[in-house]
Amino acid sequence: MSRFWSPLVHQLTPYVPGEQPKIPNLTKLNTNESPYGPSPKVYEAIKQATNDTLRLYPDPQAQDLKQALADYTGLPANHIFVGNGSDEVLALAYQALLKQDKPLLFPDISYSFYPVYCKMYQVDYEQLPLDENFKINLADYQRPNGGIIFPNPNAPTGIALPLGEIRQLLDNNPDSVVLVDEAYVDFGTESAVSLVKDYPNLLVTQTFSKSWALAGLRVGFAVGQPELIEALIRVKDSFNSYPLDRLALAGAKAAVEDQDYFKSTCNKVITSREKLTQALSQLGFEVLPSSANFVFARHPQHEGAWLAQKLRKKALLVRHFNQPRISSFLRITLGTEEQNTLLIQLLTELVNN
Numbered sequence: 001m002s003r004f005w006s007p008l009v010h011q012l013t014p015y016v017p018g019e020q021p022k023i024p025n026l027t028k029l030n031t032n033e034s035p036y037g038p039s040p041k042v043y044e045a046i047k048q049a050t051n052d053t054l055r056l057y058p059d060p061q062a063q064d065l066k067q068a069l070a071d072y073t074g075l076p077a078n079h080i081f082v083g084n085g086s087d088e089v090l091a092l093a094y095q096a097l098l099k100q101d102k103p104l105l106f107p108d109i110s111y112s113f114y115p116v117y118c119k120m121y122q123v124d125y126e127q128l129p130l131d132e133n134f135k136i137n138l139a140d141y142q143r144p145n146g147g148i149i150f151p152n153p154n155a156p157t158g159i160a161l162p163l164g165e166i167r168q169l170l171d172n173n174p175d176s177v178v179l180v181d182e183a184y185v186d187f188g189t190e191s192a193v194s195l196v197k198d199y200p201n202l203l204v205t206q207t208f209s210k211s212w213a214l215a216g217l218r219v220g221f222a223v224g225q226p227e228l229i230e231a232l233i234r235v236k237d238s239f240n241s242y243p244l245d246r247l248a249l250a251g252a253k254a255a256v257e258d259q260d261y262f263k264s265t266c267n268k269v270i271t272s273r274e275k276l277t278q279a280l281s282q283l284g285f286e287v288l289p290s291s292a293n294f295v296f297a298r299h300p301q302h303e304g305a306w307l308a309q310k311l312r313k314k315a316l317l318v319r320h321f322n323q324p325r326i327s328s329f330l331r332i333t334l335g336t337e338e339q340n341t342l343l344i345q346l347l348t349e350l351v352n353n
């Protein structure tokens with residue numbers, strides 16, 4: 001607290017990201033990063049871009065990357081917006097689209113950045129409880145609102161909403177922006193990008209941090225009709241004209257262009273998810289049906305906080321949320337085969353003692 005702070009700063013409750021400690025031989029299954037590196041073509045592109053042009057500002061329109069994403073999504077480039085991680089894209093969307101007279105709606109168990117942005121941008125909001133199976137109940141969203149936001153698949157549950165239900169939500173809320181945060185969509189969920197051409201009220205965000213293995217590069221994007229994209233551009237250009245540096249633009253573009261590598265790593269994650277789910281179930285864990293690169297699991301006899309702490313002592317990190325309804329769960333990022341085996345080994349010792 002300081003008398004020098006702007007009044008709003010006193011009221012903020014900043015988001016707390018998963019820890020990034022410097023423990024030797026750490027197995028890091030706590031922040032949903034990819035266990036596989038990015039495509040080798042990304043390194044090559046970043047090397048190529050590392051030259052004298054770094055003295056020049058990057059393209060404020062990020063045209064080349066937008067074109068690559070246009071080709072990837074099958075939509076024109078004026079349907080694409082890029083930013084410094086999808087967190088930044090979300091922040092801009094709050095200011096550009098979701099700050100309305102009526103409250104923004106999102107699930108009670110969801111990405112914990114959503115209420116943080118509400119406070120930051122003074123957006124009124126209502127959190128609607130997931131049902132007893134941790135699913136979004138669409139009927140709850142039939143109430144006056146100034147926008148709707150949720151991750152699909154949801155985080156930290158990993159549970160996906162089918163496309164048909166998203167279509168219904170869009171039909172039922174034609175006067176609100178529905179923002180579908182697809183941070184984990186590439187691990188087996190049908191993307192709402194295919195609905196963008198039919199729905200002027202749909203904005204979809206995706207990130208390079210998970211499926212593209214580029215959390216360190218900070219690139220995210222949004223897909224929507226030009227009317228929505230235009231609002232994002234207006235806010236961005238009132239804040240920071242150059243959110244993506246030259247190396248990020250080059251690296252992200254190379255990643256999108258290497259579809260074979262992308263698909264093969266996503267498939268590896270999906271395969272290991274089925275395997276890990278089975279192993280955890282055999283240990284007595286209840287595992288929610290995940291469509292993400294993590295699983296959300298609890299053991300009937302052991303507290304989530306206790307398990308997380310014991311694993312940490314063995315230099316393996318998972319995420320635990322000290323939050324009503326989910327404090328018994330662990331969110332475990334899928335690692336390499338080797339890392340997942342180590343996890344199961346450590347959990348076997350803990351659960352059987």
Ligand SMILES: *Cc1c(COP(=O)(O)O)cnc(C)c1O
Pocket residue numbers: 084085086087088111151155181183206207208209215219220
């Ligand atoms: C990881 C994540 C993001 C943000 O990713 P960036 O690294 O900022 O691109 C957004 N939404 C959800 C639900 C996430 O899990």
